[in-house]
Amino acid sequence: MLPEKDRKLMVDIKRNIRQMKIFNCCDIIYWLEEPFSKGQTTLASVPITLSKELGQDLWTNDISFLLTSGTIAVDGDFNYIKNELGMKQVRKDRIIEISKGTPFNFEENCLLYVAENMEYPDYDNPKYIANITDEVERLIRASNGHGLVLFTSYKPLRLVYQNLNERIMEIPLFQMTRGRSDAINAFRASGKGVLFATGSMWEGVNIPGDILSHLIICYVKLPFPIPDPISEYEKTCYSSIDDYLNSVLIPQMLIKLKQGAGRLIRNETDTDIISILDSRAGANGRYHEVVLVALPKCSITSDIQEIKQFLRLMKDKTYFE
Known part of the structure; x- marks a missing residue:
């Protein structure tokens, strides 16, 4: 009979062998990542056929779903x-x-x-950072x-914020950092401040009224997902990069x-500005038309003076104090 220490070792070896067999499966994507601190590497995986499996689990029984x-x-x-949700398997007359x-x-x-x-x-080009810093400053001043x-x-958030924090003194500026939401509360309480943010602020945040009246979207190559x-892997499933771009990246x-x-207009009385800072969304840019189609129909300008005129017309005098 093996000593207890050796028996435990054998159990661990057998368990690891069973777990390693998963690498023989060719229908799973594996990768290593460091989600926490440096050195804490995690093995992650996802089935290649995830959408197909979702389709089989969710849509093949006689249950009605409402997706909104x-x-x-x-x-x-x-x-x-x-x-994405594997609904290709569902008969068209059921959707x-x-x-x-x-x-x-x-x-x-x-x-x-x-x-x-x-x-x-x-954002690795100092000329671009200087250009976007100047434009954001003009827009902030235009809307007070x-x-x-x-x-x-x-990275560009931090660089632009640091530059403007030294140049704009009369308007409070707030920087949202990873894992901290206190900047949002400070922004709400400021009355006319400006919040520099990314991540979760793209969705699910409700700030109605005049506190938030100007949304400035500083794309770094538009909000495409990080590879x-x-x-x-998805890219390899398409016959060309243009097919992948049109079917996946542009919709995302x-x-x-x-x-x-x-994040902007949250009720019937809100009056607001949306500013988009990306050369490819401009009149001659590659994504100009798809960007306009994605947004609600409204008046369009490339003249900052029109922002000032619009706000003077729409806002109460106290807005500019």
């Missing part, structure tokens, strides 16, 4: 989300689709500013604060854009 969200359709088209527009009057109560003077997005500046990455092992980008824009 303000951002799951792309220009009234639900194909992207249906592919009822309906897409409704916003209940708020964006045409009268919102102005869209699209910058036409931006450098190509590259009352703003949310949204980024898709912490990861899953997206790298437009959904995130709509989520960001949804």
